[in-house]
Structure formats: C-alpha cells, structure tokens
Amino acid sequence: MSTSNWLLLGIVLFVLVDFSSGMLIDYLNERRKEQPLSPEGAQIFNPAEYAKSMAYGAAKYRFEMLTNLISTVVILCAIILGWFAWLDAQLRDRLSNNLLITVVFIGILIVISTITNIPAGYYSTFVIEEKFGFNKSTKKLFFQDAAKQLLISLAVGLPLIYAVAWIYQELQNQFWFVAWILFAAFSLFMFIFGTRIFLPMFNKLKPLPEGELRTAVEDYCQTQGFPLSKLYEMDASKRSTKLNAFFSGMGKVKIIGLYDTLIEKLTVEETVAVLAHEVGHYKRKHVYTMFAFSNVQTLVILSLMGWLLGNPNLSKALGSDTPSFHLSMLAFFLLFTPVSTVLGLINNSFSRHNEYQADQYSIDTYPNARVHLHSALKKLSRESLSNLNPHPVYVAVHYSHPPILDRLANLK
Numbered sequence: 557m558s559t560s561n562w563l564l565l566g567i568v569l570f571v572l573v574d575f576s577s578g579m580l581i582d583y584l585n586e587r588r589k590e591q592p593l594s595p596e597g598a599q600i601f602n603p604a605e606y607a608k609s610m611a612y613g614a615a616k617y618r619f620e621m622l623t624n625l626i627s628t629v630v631i632l633c634a635i636i637l638g639w640f641a642w643l644d645a646q647l648r649d650r651l652s653n654n655l656l657i658t659v660v661f662i663g664i665l666i667v668i669s670t671i672t673n674i675p676a677g678y679y680s681t682f683v684i685e686e687k688f689g690f691n692k693s694t695k696k697l698f699f700q701d702a703a704k705q706l707l708i709s710l711a712v713g714l715p716l717i718y719a720v721a722w723i724y725q726e727l728q729n730q731f732w733f734v735a736w737i738l739f740a741a742f743s744l745f746m747f748i749f750g751t752r753i754f755l756p757m758f759n760k761l762k763p764l765p766e767g768e769l770r771t772a773v774e775d776y777c778q779t780q781g782f783p784l785s786k787l788y789e790m791d792a793s794k795r796s797t798k799l800n801a802f803f804s805g806m807g808k809v810k811i812i813g814l815y816d817t818l819i820e821k822l823t824v825e826e827t828v829a830v831l832a833h834e835v836g837h838y839k840r841k842h843v844y845t846m847f848a849f850s851n852v853q854t855l856v857i858l859s860l861m862g863w864l865l866g867n868p869n870l871s872k873a874l875g876s877d878t879p880s881f882h883l884s885m886l887a888f889f890l891l892f893t894p895v896s897t898v899l900g901l902i903n904n905s906f907s908r909h910n911e912y913q914a915d916q917y918s919i920d921t922y923p924n925a926r927v928h929l930h931s932a933l934k935k936l937s938r939e940s941l942s943n944l945n946p947h948p949v950y951v952a953v954h955y956s957h958p959p960i961l962d963r964l965a966n967l968k
C-alpha cells in the first residue's frame with residue numbers, strides 16, 4: 557500500500573476513534589447522571605427540579621449523539637470520496653494564484669460549516685433551551701448573530717490564513733518560527749483586545765447603575781485596587797436566562813462583565829463574592845499562564861507542520877495529486893486529532909485548577925465569601941439545571957470548571 561493510502565487509513569481511523577470515544581464518554585456521562593438525589597444535591601434542587609435537570613441533560617445528550625453522527629458521516633464522505641480534492645481542483649481551474657486558492661478554499665469551508673451548523677443551533681435554541689425555559693432569543697436575533705459570527709470568522713480568519721500560507725511559500729525552512737511569531741502576536745492582540753472589540757458587536761455593556769450593589773462593589777474594588785471603570789453589566793438576558801460573569805483582557809485593558817441575569821437573581825453579597833472570584837482570575841494572572849500555554853501549543857503544532865507539510869502524500873491522502881498548502885494542512889490537522897485531544901485535557905485541567913484558585917481568592921479577600929459564594933454557586937447551578945453527577949472522564953474532556961458539588965465541597 558502506498559504512503560498516501562496509509563495516511564488516508566490513519567485519518568479515517570482517527571476520525572472513527574474520535575467519534576466512538578466521544579460517543580462512549582457521552583454515554584457514560586448520561587448513565588451516571590441517573591442517581592437518587594444526594595443530601596448535597598438536595599441543597600441545590602428539590603426533587604422536581606432535579607428530575608428536570610436530568611431531563612435537560614438527556615435532551616442535550618440525544619441531540620448531541622445525532623449531530624455528532626451526522627457531522628462524522630459528512631467528514632468521512634468528504635475524506636473518502638475526495639470532496640476536498642474536488643473543491644481544490646475546481647478552484648485550480650478558475651484561479652492561478654496559489655495563495656488566493658488557499659484563501660478561497662478555506663473561506664468556502666468556513667461558509668459551509670457555519671451554514672450547516674445553523675439548523676443544529678436553531679434546534680438547540682428554539683426547541684431544547686425553549687422547552688426548559690432558558691431561551692430569550694428571537695429568531696431575528698439568532699440569524700443576526702449567525703451572520704455576524706460568519707463575517708467575523710471570515711474577516712479575522714482569511715487574512716491570517718493568507719499570511720500563514722505566504723510565510724510558508726516564501727520561507728519553507730523558517731516557516732515554523734516566523735509563523736509562530738505571527739500567531740503569538742495575533743493571540744496577544746486577541747487576549748488583550750478580543751473581548752473589547754467583539755463582545756460589543758453582540759451585547760451592550762454599561763457601567764453598574766447607582767445603588768446598593770454599586771456601593772458594595774466600589775468598596776470591594778477599592779480594597780483590591782481594581783478600577784471600577786473596568787466593570788460592566790452585560791445584557792445577557794436578551795438571549796438566555798442563565799447567569800454568569802467573566803474576566804477578560806490583560807494589563808490596563810481589562811474587563812469584568814456581570815450578566816444582568818446574575819445581578820437580578822443574586823443578593824448584593826453574592827454578586828460581590830462572584831465579582832471577587834473574577835478579580836481573583838486577574839490577580840492570580842490566569843490570563844498570562846493561559847496565554848503562555850497556548851503559545852507553547854502553537855509552537856508544537858507549527859514545528860510539526862513545518863516538518864511534515866512539504867510531504868506531497870498529505871494532499872494525496874485527501875485525493876489530490878497536486879500538493880497544496882490547504883489540503884496538506886487539512887490532512888495534518890485530521891492526523892493531529894489524538895494530540896489535540898491530549899492538549900484539550902491539559903487545558904481543561906489547568907482551567908479547573910484556576911477556578912479553585914479564584915474561589916480561594918474570593919474567600920481570602922471578601923468577608924464571608926465562603927457563605928455568599930456557596931449560595932451564589934448553588935443559584936447558578938439551579939438556574940442552569942446543571943448536571944450534579946457528571947462522569948469523571950466526561951469532566952476531564954469537557955469541563956473547564958469543576959463540577960458543582962466538588963466546587964461546593966471545596967468551599968466548605
């Protein structure tokens with residue numbers, strides 16, 4: 557068997573292993589969910605709410621099985637039947653500039669994947685979320701969001717792809733290093749300004765209005781030297797009833813956002829305890845460690861790409877005899893699936909560790925935060941019908957935050 561056929565076999569195998577292990581983990585998680593309500597769980601849900609949380613989990617599980625199955629079948633068809641190579645050949649007939657072919661090829665994949673994801677997003681929002689009382693979005697807002705997301709991915713993704721392909725074409729040997737500098741600069745920009753630039757395209761951010769909450773927040777922020785001007789209330793309630801808060805940015809360009817749903821449903825003390833958790837992410841420099849780790853990952857990926865991308869068998873594995881940057885890159889990422897799974901596990905474990913640290917920061921810096929954060933997290937879980945008994949493997953793969961009962965136990 558030729559090298560390209562071995563590569564094709566490897567790609568198909570990885571897609572199948574990724575799919576079946578994902579299905580298995582989902583199944584284990586679904587099975588483990590069905591447990592009698594524990595005394596700890598009873599602090600969050602009454603029996604009716606608990607039953608509802610399980611029904612919500614089951615609805616999401618069934619839908620995820622279906623969408624995973626469909627997307628895997630489509631990907632396998634595209635790989636085995638040579639749809640990617642066909643698209644490449646069509647573009648090659650019409651365009652002569654290699655860089656332009658790469659940009660249009662990736663652009664078409666972005667458009668197709670966004671459009672084909674719309675039905676799943678629609679069902680998830682207007683059927684599942686609606687049924688469980690979470691959805692506040694309108695159809696108009698939903699389609700506006702989808703259109704904006706598509707335009708942003710094209711506007712950000714295509715120039716980046718052009719630059720990377722150009723670097724590869726001009727400097728094959730130093731590709732990995734120069735492309736890494738480019739990605740590091742880009743991710744630095746996104747870590748600093750990403751939320752600042754893109755969030756206002758979807759949500760309105762406004763300063764906290766005068767009142768009891770603002771006074772309490774002012775007092776706390778003063779003890780922390782955190783400028784109140786960086787704190788915003790966000791109109792999350794136009795899409796969902798779920799509550800949350802976030803920290804984003806670096807150095808002087810930082811934002812803490814509190815969802816209006818959070819402010820509405822938590823007491824003043826609970827809200828400040830959550831805010832203190834977000835300040836903890838800032839003070840413990842979690843953004844910097846995440847940034848450093850993401851750059852190490854990019855370096856690993858790009859050095860492997862620099863080493864392997866010149867091999868014409870990568871494009872050939874996807875059915876094209878004319879080697880191209882985009883087909884080789886696509887084949888590379890399909891073969892890279894096991895490594896990205898491992899990187900995802902490390903990322904999530906890192907992130908869960910940071911959540912405990914931020915909780916600890918809240919306890920250390922806000923009086924009685926142990927009690928207030930405890931009750932805030934219980935409300936958060938109740939209002940989003942969280943799964944009380946996720947499977948540990950599912951947690952390792954999918955959870956960026958610790959499971960709620962572990963987090964509450966840690967606060968005790």
Ligand SMILES: [Zn+2]
Nearest residue numbers: 833837911914
């Ligand atoms: Zn957090």
